[in-house]
Amino acid sequence: MNYALIIAGGSGNRMGQDIPKQFMHVDNCPIIIHTLMAFQKHPDIQGIAVVCLAGWETVLQSYANQFNITKLKWIFPGGNNGQESIHNGIYGLKEAGCSDDDLILVHDAVRPLLSQDIISSNIAICQKYGYAITGIKCREAILESEDGFTSTTSIPRDKLIRTQTPQTFRLGNLIAAHEEAMAKGITNSVASCTLMAELGGRQMHVVPGSEKNIKITTIEDLEILKALMKVQPESWLK
Numbered sequence: 001m002n003y004a005l006i007i008a009g010g011s012g013n014r015m016g017q018d019i020p021k022q023f024m025h026v027d028n029c030p031i032i033i034h035t036l037m038a039f040q041k042h043p044d045i046q047g048i049a050v051v052c053l054a055g056w057e058t059v060l061q062s063y064a065n066q067f068n069i070t071k072l073k074w075i076f077p078g079g080n081n082g083q084e085s086i087h088n089g090i091y092g093l094k095e096a097g098c099s100d101d102d103l104i105l106v107h108d109a110v111r112p113l114l115s116q117d118i119i120s121s122n123i124a125i126c127q128k129y130g131y132a133i134t135g136i137k138c139r140e141a142i143l144e145s146e147d148g149f150t151s152t153t154s155i156p157r158d159k160l161i162r163t164q165t166p167q168t169f170r171l172g173n174l175i176a177a178h179e180e181a182m183a184k185g186i187t188n189s190v191a192s193c194t195l196m197a198e199l200g201g202r203q204m205h206v207v208p209g210s211e212k213n214i215k216i217t218t219i220e221d222l223e224i225l226k227a228l229m230k231v232q233p234e235s236w237l238k
């Protein structure tokens with residue numbers, strides 16, 4: 001079985017709005033519902049779990065009912081950071097009876113323009129190699145800076161990959177990684193792929209992502225999302 005695990009535990013402080021960014025509306029629909037729709041429409045996804053910000057669970061369930069997201073099976077409590085939220089999600093799935101062999105597509109709630117092709121490739125690559133990370137090659141020149149204002153050092157871009165989500169793993173491998181992380185005192189890794197890299201010994205395979213698979217973090221991202229949705233209104237159909 002293949003399950004989506006949607007990470008929606010963040011409060012969206014960087015957006016500076018009253019409503020958490022995953023619940024803001026674009027095109028008369030909350031961003032998180034656009035995201036869930038991509039998985040709802042995919043024929044090889046059997047169920048969806050959401051790790052949700054405390055206090056928003058009922059709102060999420062009502063939106064899911066309103067927009068007919070019938071694959072939403074589980075809502076788990078969010079954590080204090082991304083690693084903790086994923087931790088809550090995978091243990092929730094295990095307790096709900098999912099098997100170690102099931103594929104878990106971990107995806108940001110605020111990446112609403114996920115294509116069907118990227119979901120399919122994640123499933124295929126994870127089935128074949130075990131660890132699938134969506135990413136795109138870095139096209140910009142990169143400078144390293146300690147203070148965010150000054151730099152004397154560049155990093156060659158040829159070897160750099162900008163990661164996105166989904167990041168896909170077998171449930172058993174994800175749980176083993178989170179247990180190893182706890183034992184080693186790693187508690188705040190930025191993403192599943194950074195956690196795997198910090199632990200070492202796992203070879204991750206990159207699934208081609210897309211510049212359209214944008215993560216909504218700032219008001220500027222929201223403007224880009226609205227513009228993209230005008231030219232491609234039903235992103236999940238592509």
Ligand SMILES: C[C@](O)(CO)[C@H](O)COP(=O)(O)O
Nearest residue numbers: 082108163164165190191215
């Ligand atoms: C997982 C991620 O989308 C990979 O690019 C990214 O790390 C998420 O970062 P955030 O801090 O949760 O916005």
